[in-house]
Amino acid sequence: MKLHSVPAATGLQWVRLGMRTFLRQPLAMSGLFFLFMVAISLLALLPFIGTALSALLTPAANLGLMAASREAADGRFPMPSTLVTAFRAGPEKTRGMLVLGGLYGLALLVVLGLAALLDTSAPVAADAAEMTAEAMVQATLASPSLWVAMVVMVPLQMLFWHAPALLHWHGVPPVKSLFFSAMACWANKGALLVFMLGWMGVFMLLGLVISVVGALLGGAQVLTIILYPAVLFMASMFFTSIYFTFRDSFHTATDPDGTPPPTDEGAPS
Template sequence: MKLNSVAHKEGYTWIRQGIWLFKQNPLGFLMLVFMYVFVAQLAVLVPVIGVFAVLLLTPTLSVGFMTACRQAIQKERIRPTVYLIALQSTPVIRKRILQLGLVYSALILALSFILSMLVDFELLLPLMTGDKPITPEAVREIYLILFFGGLLYVPVAMLMWFSPVLIAWAEMSVPQALFSSAIACWANRGAFFLYIAIWGAILIAIPLTIGSILDALDLGQAASFIIAPLSMAGLTVMHCSFFATWKACFAEKESATLIA
């Protein structure tokens, strides 16, 4: 497994390749993302255990989606059971991918604890209960959560970005996969910065702009019917582009190529 160093502009190319990959099987990819969102929402309804289960299985689901990307390139049918492919692998891979899930759960728990010390969540209760008007202090806390949460999640994302597939496809140990993932992200930080900036504009700025325009036209009720499908499609293309980052950062011994 060879680590590649790419130019900054590759961040934009990854998104183009993600769009191309999505076009190979849009219904299959949309099905997978919808399944994940639906099951995750149901799991969250189960106190503590549900959230832990989602975090624990996140690396497993990541391997499943990346495998679906391979299948789409090879013109194979995408099935919902692709999500289980890591658990159906060898006992060693299954053990390591679940261990990685435990590591991810611990990292998110630590991140949440640190964030709770930086932000006053009590000010956000009006937003969650709807009993009181939203105060300027609550809005300020929201921005602080987004800022500090994003900042704290960067090292977690670097560790987890490639580690699931490095375990499943390169048969690395958990520590080796985490280290290799972080090094790959750091070595290509320019491309990743451009990549994340573009996705931020697509998934955040564009929906907010559309919502503002519809509100100005007194069509606010129609916003959800327009923004929700666009956001789901954008989220799906973003997941497809994860495979493009893998192909660019790690040389693979396979004939499948991406076109952009």
Template structure:
């Protein structure tokens, strides 16, 4: 497994490659993303255990989606059970994937605790319950959550970006995979910055602009019918582009499907 260094402009190329990959099997990829979003929403209903289960299985689901990307390139059919392929790859891989899941869950818990010290979540209750009009201070707290949350999540993302695939496809140990993932992201930080900046505009700025435009025209309720499919399609293409980041940052000595 060879680590590559790429130019900053590759960040845009990854998105173009993600779009191309999405076109190979749009229904299959949309199905996988919808399944994940739907399952995650159901899991949140179960206090503590549901959220923990989603975090624990996130690395496994990541390998499943990346495997689906390979299948789409090879013109193979994408099936829902692809999400579990990492757990079917042997005892050692399954053990390492669950260890990664535990590490990810612990990091998210730590991130949440730190965030709770920086932001007053009590002011956000009107937004979550819909009982009161959101005050300017509550709105400021929302922006603080987004800002600090993004900053705190960067090191977590660097550790977890490639580590599930490195464990499942490159037979790396968990510490080696975490370090290699971090090193790959740091080595290509300029390309990742460009890549994430574009996705931030697509998935956050554009939906917000559409929402504000419809609100100004007094069509606020109709905005969701436009924003929801755009966001779902954008989220799916973004997941497809993860495979492009993998192919650019690492050269595989041997392809294992």
């Protein structure tokens, strides 16, 4: 396994590959993403330990979605059991994935603690109920804790972006997988930036289309009916595309299981 640098334009190819792979298995990919969200949300509702458990299992769940994307890219139907791929590779890799989850939860705790320390917002006034939505948004955006949390989350996401896949498919130990993930993200920062901007553009375009369709067909009620499945599909497409950011960031002659890596038309060589 070697780090592979790609041109910035590859970010748009990742967006396109995510869309195309999703459209091969739209029901499977959206269904798996829905199960992922439901599982994480239900865990978070458990008293005392729910939030910790959801953070602990997040890297494993992300790996499951990447494995599902790989199955769909290879023309196979990803089954629900794909979501627990991280726990089907033996006790050593299972322990490693749980270590990643623990580190992820600890890192989130540090970020939230730092944001809380820097939260200097004034106490809510007695007539806060009369505040307009615009005023509430402005007050939120003015909070330094929000911006600090957003800035700190960037290196945190870089550390964990490729780490579960590196651990599972290449046997990289947890701490080393974090290091190599951050190195890969930095080496391909141009492509990842284009990737994120591309998806932002797609979501903005989708929002515009939904607004126009809702206005033409009946206003807010129709808009609500259209919005939820559209957001589910788009979020599923985004998570489908993450697999390709990993696949093209590390150069190997063969996949870890000995089969040649998938070759998609238009993918970088």
